[in-house]
Amino acid sequence: MNSNFVTALTRALPNVGRSCQLRAPAFRLTRPFSSTPMILESGKEKTRQIERQILNTPAEQQPASENASISAITKMMQGDKARPAQGLSRDYSRMAESLEAEMIRQPYADRSPPYHLHVYCHKHNTLLTLTRPNGDPMMALSCGHLGFRKGKRAGYEPAHQLTAHVFAQIQERGLLMEIKRLEIIFRDFGPGREAFTKVLLGNEGKNIRGLVCRVTDATRLKFGGSRSPRVRRLG
Template identity: 65%
Template structure:
């Protein structure tokens, strides 16, 4: 009943009702659901300085980049990063030219960055087997065949003479101390006689345990004829 009367009075006499209304403070208007007072504490000057210093340190460490002098990255990596970010120096513009020239040089001289290998030539003929160890420049160090082990004529061909020859050659390489000079070894096969498989068997066996760790490349230099002279007729018995 009273509320209805007050509503009617407010519509009829707004000036009178405004005087009767309770006036609220601006702080109470901003925070209608809290009766506690706002206390704006002034921070200590020392703590404020420490906070600013810590914030500056964090920002500096986040934005700073390692200098070129103290950077653990290599020069090539720095150049590549500069190329990606677009902040490369004039030196990095010739990087790809340098890489292409280096690749071409490595193709021409594949052993330029390391010692060239020694060569062990395995000539497996159908009538004999010859093993020759050479220096990187081609000068022979050791050359033996099945005839040096006492095999004669037709006895030089076969699996067993080649097996004994390979074992003997590996023993000679160790006795003469050639393993100290050989850093890398390249095997060069030629021919498809029975000595080819016999040499491979010895190399992978107990006799070649000190040699096979030095092998860096295996090549095949078997002669292939394209045209040329007429081959000999096939031998037929009976």
């Protein structure tokens, strides 16, 4: 068939001659809004190419385009291999600074667990219990141990005397050498709570308050629960 006739037919009927035209390969495409073709490569081939570049070419001789395609972890590993002793010392100094900042942020992270002093301030009595970090009791005293009976156990004065007595017992038994950190745990809001605070901040607690590392409140809160007793009405 005459080539001039085919060319004229293709110009006249483009749909007929379109199937005869050579098609571009699947991997050679044109980007939108651009006439520049872009060759798509598979992910495996690209990974293998990067591995070959890392194994064959040092980090200093690689061009900027190749370094841009390498991940940050690979760059860090390459930097560790080619880093001199001065760079290592600089890294150790940075590590020391980070550890110091962590110690400032959490000053008690590397210390032994604290002992616990439970202060149960009931409206009818005050109970003080000293325990080890694992929960084993070391001392447990209440206002009844000081000679107060029945209704006389409640109030500010019995709790004040009890707290002073407990602090004196801790010093006499030599527990200050064993206790390095002390956590005070309050419970309930009886009159003994304020008495304990006054003694701790007073002259009787000068050797104890330096050991206190934490003060918490373990007062129990009731959400629903059983029915409360009726309100007492006098007169």
